[in-house]
Amino acid sequence: xxxxxxxxxxxxxxxxxxxxxxxxxxxxxxxxxxxxxxxxxxxxxxxxxxxxxxxxxxxxxxxxxxxxxxxxxxxxxxxxxxxxxxxxxxxxxxxxxxxxxxxxxxxxxxxxxxxxxxxxxxxxxxxxxxxxxxxxxxxxxxxxxxxxxxxxxxxxxxxxxxxxxxxxxxxxxxxxxxxxxxxxxxxxxxxxxxxxxxxxxxxxxxxxxxxxxxxxxxxxxxxxxxxxxxxxxxxxxxxxxxxxxxxxxxxxxxxxxxxxxxxxxxxxxxxxxxxxxxxxxxxxxxxxxxxxxxxxxxxxxxxxxxxxxxxxxx
Numbered sequence: 001x002x003x004x005x006x007x008x009x010x011x012x013x014x015x016x017x018x019x020x021x022x023x024x025x026x027x028x029x030x031x032x033x034x035x036x037x038x039x040x041x042x043x044x045x046x047x048x049x050x051x052x053x054x055x056x057x058x059x060x061x062x063x064x065x066x067x068x069x070x071x072x073x074x075x076x077x078x079x080x081x082x083x084x085x086x087x088x089x090x091x092x093x094x095x096x097x098x099x100x101x102x103x104x105x106x107x108x109x110x111x112x113x114x115x116x117x118x119x120x121x122x123x124x125x126x127x128x129x130x131x132x133x134x135x136x137x138x139x140x141x142x143x144x145x146x147x148x149x150x151x152x153x154x155x156x157x158x159x160x161x162x163x164x165x166x167x168x169x170x171x172x173x174x175x176x177x178x179x180x181x182x183x184x185x186x187x188x189x190x191x192x193x194x195x196x197x198x199x200x201x202x203x204x205x206x207x208x209x210x211x212x213x214x215x216x217x218x219x220x221x222x223x224x225x226x227x228x229x230x231x232x233x234x235x236x237x238x239x240x241x242x243x244x245x246x247x248x249x250x251x252x253x254x255x256x257x258x259x260x261x262x263x264x265x266x267x268x269x270x271x272x273x274x275x276x277x278x279x280x281x282x283x284x285x286x287x288x289x290x291x292x293x294x295x296x297x298x299x300x301x302x303x304x305x306x307x308x309x310x311x312x313x314x
Contacts, residue, residue, distance in 0.1 A: 002076075006055050009045070020273075023090070025260070026200070027193050028055075030049065040273065049073060051096065064192065086112070086277065087112070087221075088273070090116075099215060105219070109280060110223070114261050115234040117200050153180060167263075221248070223247075228254050250272070250276060
């Protein structure tokens with residue numbers, strides 16, 4: 001069993017609601033989901049997890065890998081009694097969610113992936129970030145961080161992951177500044193980003209059944225894919241390929257959106273997520289037999305490869 005993960009639980013206003021589990025991206029933490037959770041708590045119980053080595057979760061003993069992260073999430077859900085959840089992941093958290101859904105299909109009711117880092121030729125900024133996977137990168141990265149003030153670090157981050165950094169809310173920036181200051185004294189913190197980049201690179205080299213693209217084809221859970229047209233880390237051109245790879249997919253594409261759609265346009269993501277849950281609920285209802293008074297279910301919005309769901313930014 002993996003060590004317990006730090007978590008933020010937000011109960012739903014509907015006591016009998018299902019649970020949604022949120023997995024942040026590389027370098028992120030539970031607070032990345034705050035804006036989206038505030039909109040979804042009327043529909044689902046919300047459980048945001050700090051992945052190993054991130055936020056307040058202990059660092060992994062053997063370094064970050066996608067498989068170990070997925071196992072840590074699965075162990076946490078088993079330990080806390082969550083048998084079947086709506087799984088939501090962003091970036092590396094999306095890749096972790098994909099792996100978990102492929103390996104533990106019985107545990108995942110629906111899957112929502114926001115800019116998942118599926119294998120592809122990266123755009124220039126992502127290619128530069130991938131250099132952190134090289135040997136010696138943790139020491140170099142630590143020196144670079146030491147040379148930049150916390151404010152400069154945040155400015156660099158927002159320019160990378162937002163289409164328009166001016167959308168960052170003051171309270172969000174203040175919370176993330178405090179978190180970066182807390183992390184700055186943790187001995188394992190400087191190596192987490194390079195180790196995470198190595199995990200992404202190793203995952204992209206997998207072939208056969210272990211390939212993320214092959215895993216996507218095995219997933220049977222209704223899936224929502226969210227891509228920002230201005231994403232500097234995950235190329236938007238991957239959206240059609242990802243849409244075709246999953247068996248039961250919906251695609252939400254957002255203009256003027258970067259790598260973190262749940263922070264930039266949470267209302268649009270929340271609307272598409274609710275539509276996904278409604279589709280899954282209709283598909284799960286038993287079909288009425290002759291003589292029954294039950295109303296037959298409305299056909300799911302997408303079958304087979306699915307058809308796009310596009311919601312304008314909120």
